[in-house]
Amino acid sequence: MNRRRCATAAITVVCALTVLASPVQAAYAAPVPPPPATAPPASAPPAPDRSLEEVRREIDALYRQAASATDAYNLADERAKKQSAEIVRLARAIVEGQARIADLKNRAGAAARAQYRNGGIPDEAKLVLTDDPQLFLSGVGRLRQGQKATKDLLAELAQRQADLETYTKDAGAHWNRLEANRVQQARTKKQIETKIAAAEKLESRLEAAERERLLQLERDEQARAQTAWLGSGALDGIGGSASPQGKKAIAYATAQLGKPYVWGAEGPGSxxxxxxxxxxxxxxxxxxxxxxQEQWRLLPRVDVKDMRPGDLIIYHADASHVGLYIGDGAIIHAPRPGRNVTVAGAGSMAILGVVRPDK
Known part of the structure; x- marks a missing residue:
């Protein structure tokens, strides 16, 4: 009965390995993205009475919503891949554990068959039957120790195997929940693409002069925010220098200046x-x-007054944007689609907080 149960479990795990070893598409639990924008469809030209500033705000809102949804999708993808790899590892461990238990049982069976061939008297028992009392006592002790060690080892392996199978079932159930979320995140990805298309279409319908004016309005807004931030005394007393690792991070980011922003890209071209x-x-x-969002959630936080070059500044209430602080009140960041990696004022956007990767 035990052999049949082990065989069934092994077949089940092998089948699980076959399925789980297949590439998993993006998916995982992540912050729920904001609802689709309720702004008028971008396919229609801007209403005559709408100012260019209103158009700028609408475009900015669309990109912000897309950024938040994209961050959630990227997080889902990262977590799902890790969970899938963990389940595969557990399944392999189960197969290996079953093989080890089977090997020990086979060895025990071989010893029993050898005992049968020797007339039912194992080597240990032959030693016990000696006329030497000291040898007799020593033989009994070794016999008991050997039997107990084998029994304890099998019991320990069986318990570990049972715990491992229980943990794997729990991990599998969690993966099923993530897979359901993957479907939701796939829909979110479509929403992201729709928002990006809406923003790009809205911007493309503007005349060249209007697009240039739009860019200037964007710069003016950032400059006002930066001036207000500096005027608040946010940088008063800040004099920390970058760590050796921070200097390397800044050097890398500096080398990327001028490269385009692309959703979900992590280099080398965008x-x-x-x-x-x-x-x-x-x-x-x-x-x-x-x-x-995960950089904000997991990395050590520092006060703005204590930040140093190399730290990361997280922006907006939903932690949907991040820049690398390079000192003197400036960051290097990838702003949004249609823009390139650039230097900007650290206070040009709403700061949520600061984190330090090498604290």
Whole structure:
């Protein structure tokens, strides 16, 4: 009965390995993206009475929503891949454990068959039957120790195997939940693409002079925010210098200046905001989370007054944007589609907080 049960379990795990070893598409639990924009369809030209500033705000809102949804999707993709790899590892461990238990049982069976061939008297028992009392006692002790060691080992292996199978079932159930979320995230990805297309179409319908004016309005807004931030005394007393790793991260980011922003990209030819910061720190020998939301959630936080070059500044209430602080009140970041990696004022956007990868 035990052999049949082990065989059934082994077949089940092997089948699981076959399925789970297949590439898993992006998927995982992640912050729920914001609902689709309720702005008027971008396919229609801007209403005559709408100012260019209103158009700029609408375009900015669309990109912001897309950025938040993209970050959630990137996080889902990263977590799902890790979970899939963990399930495959557990399944392999189960197969290996079953093989080890089977090997021990085979050895025990071989010893029993050898005992039968020797007339039912094992070597240990022959030793026990000696006339030497000391040898007799020693033989009994070794016999008991050997039997107990074998029994204890089998019991321990069986318990570990049972625990491993239980853990694998739990991991599988979790993976099923993630797979269901993957479908939701796939829909979110379509929403992302729709938002990007809407923003690009809205911007493309403007005349060349209007697009230039739009860019200037964007710069003016950033300049006002930066001036207000500096005027608040945010940089008063800040004098920290970059760590050796921070200097390497800054050097990497500086080398990317002028490269285009692309959703989900992490180099070498293009980047999104967190793709740039994660790769910058990877080049410095420090792995950090892929998304700005996870960088904010998992990396050590520092006060703005204590920040130093190399730190990451997280922006907006939903942590949907991130830039690499380079000192003197400036960051290097990948702004949004249609823009390139650039230097900007650290206070040109709403700061959520600061994190330090090498703290």
């Amino acid at each position: 980047f999104d905001c967190s793709g740039l910061t994660s790769q910058a720190w990877a080049s410095a020998g420090t792995g950090i989370p892929r998304t700005s």
